[in-house]
Amino acid sequence: MAAHAGETARETGDFLCTKCHEKTHVTKGHKIPKCHNCGNDTFDERVHEPGNRSS
Ligand SMILES: [Zn+2]
DSSP, rough: OOEEESBBBBEEEEEEETTTTOEEOOOSSSSSOTTTTTOOOOOEEEOTTTTTTOO
16 A cells, blocks of 8 residues: 655554655654655555554
8 A cells, every 4th residue: 555755654664665665764643754865745555553454
């Protein structure tokens, strides 16, 4: 599931840049920043919260 810079993270987790695959950690309720490495604003969402399996 894709996420974009400026959106509020629904869950605490890691967001993987779709361009350079740099990982950005975002806490629940915080806005997702642009990739600090390449400035891309589209991410693949990787949530590692226990008990949150959305397959
Ligand atoms: Zn990037």
